[in-house]
Amino acid sequence: MTSFFGISDSFFGTNTTSTSYSGSSVLGDYAAIQNGSYRKLLNAYYSKKSSDSVESSDQTEETKLEKTNLLQTKSQADLLKKAADELKNGKLFEGTKDEETGKITYNTEEITKKLTSFVDAYNNMLDAADDVNTKSVLRKTLWMIGSTKSNSALLDKVGISIGKDNKLTVDKDKVSKADMNAMKTLFSGSGSYSAKVSGKAKEISNLSNSTLKTLSGGGSYTNRGDYNTLTTDALYNSLF
Template sequence: MSYFGLSDVNSVNTLFSGLGGSTSKSGSVNASAGNSILADYASIRSGSYHKLLKAYYNKDKEAVTDAVKNSTTSTATSKDSTKQLARMESAGEALKESTDALITQGTKNVFRQETIKNQDGTTTTKYKTDEIYKRVSAFVEDYNTLIKETEESNTARIARTSAQMITLTNAYEKQLGKIGITVNSDDTLSIDKDTFMGADMDSVKSLFNGTGSYAYNVGVKASMIDYYAQNEASKANTYSNSGYYNYNYIYGSNYSNYI
């Protein structure tokens, strides 16, 4: 029989002469050591050694898999999927940012009027209507996104807060309509630019600027939804919003090295 081109026992002995065992002055491996090495070599070559390792480590691998399944089942109490929660969290943050841009006071107040000097020497004070429209449009877009993301939520606190936000908006429906913002049948908003640009900016300011305004109260609800989504996601034990598995039993690569 030949092993990888080595046709006799002496050739194999020579191959393994440096791997251990006692040697004679002539350099040959003694019989017992040589036979032991040959037996191991034959086992490796036939694949039985690989099968033995695979069977051994598969037991540990299966045990880890079972532990993950059992632990995830017993501790994952979230009623919404992690991806859905991540979207709701992101939508809540976005709406909070767009409301902050409207309610901010001081030098960054978008409703701060500017004074323009006319050719005849007189001055005119007016709102920066284009910038106000831009920010209110962003608010409308972010509002609609949050409404759509939360409409099928199974988390009671999120669904309840979303419903409260809708109720709040319905209460302001007439005032919003006067400045070109319509409450649609699916609870979303739409804004007509021409109507808005021609509206009384003092009325727009009362709706969207300062503590206690419509925008301020919507921002409070958005912040609550953001918080609830984060809190609910901590119960999921599945995937983070970046798609990374976050349970403890994630490192099984050591076992894979033997397979």
């Protein structure tokens, strides 16, 4: 049996009291010691072990960084879902009707505040996802970007523009003068743009969480085939 480059295991720590090897093998090992071959092989052996250790350390650091980025993406996706849901419920766009004049007034200050929160959450989630290397998370993020671009004309009408970096910007003056029907189309109801963003943010959060658990090696299958995994708190604690 050999250990490295065909050298006998006896040199690298196997049972030296064994008498199973032949005399020629012992003489061969002795000759290798005399001419310096063993020293060269030892240097090569431990150099390789050291290289393997560094590679393993690098992989650990990469994994730790990916876990940190996924945790941040999950957190930002949760905040985006919350911001989108606050728009989706439609209460902001109901307005108050004046009984005498019949005119409907809207709380444009609160609408602007909620839209700004949504835009900030959207941009923060893009920043977080940009640092992730998990394909499934990136695919969902790209889908969300595509959905936003497909609504660019309508978003512009209500004061939200899309930059070259895919980030959103709010024009507060334009929001205060925006057509509320366009607002409702974009942000109110289960089929609205904000509802789609909310759903995609939830998927991104779930995918980030499941990948985190996989990278952390936590979880087991039950006898019903269900998979029990670590909690997010436990994952967070494992990073720091």
